[in-house]
Amino acid sequence: MTRVRVCSAAANDYTEALCWYAERDSDVALQFEAEFEGVLAQISDAPDRHRRLTKTTGIFR
Numbered sequence: 001m002t003r004v005r006v007c008s009a010a011a012n013d014y015t016e017a018l019c020w021y022a023e024r025d026s027d028v029a030l031q032f033e034a035e036f037e038g039v040l041a042q043i044s045d046a047p048d049r050h051r052r053l054t055k056t057t058g059i060f061r
Contacts, residue, residue, distance in 0.1 A: 002047045004040050 006014070014036060022029035042049075
């Protein structure tokens with residue numbers, strides 16, 4: 001498995017969104033969290049499936 005790094009801006013967006021969902025519906029917040037973790041796992045399992053941002057940085061989007 002490849003380690004997935006999330007930039008601080010994306011991590012902040014995720015945290016804000018998770019809090020927003022949690023304030024409205026805790027079940028939806030849990031689903032959102034599970035989806036996010038699932039996507040990170042997919043990226044980790046097959047990083048070459050995703051577009052590389054640049055050839056030298058190893059950053060994918």
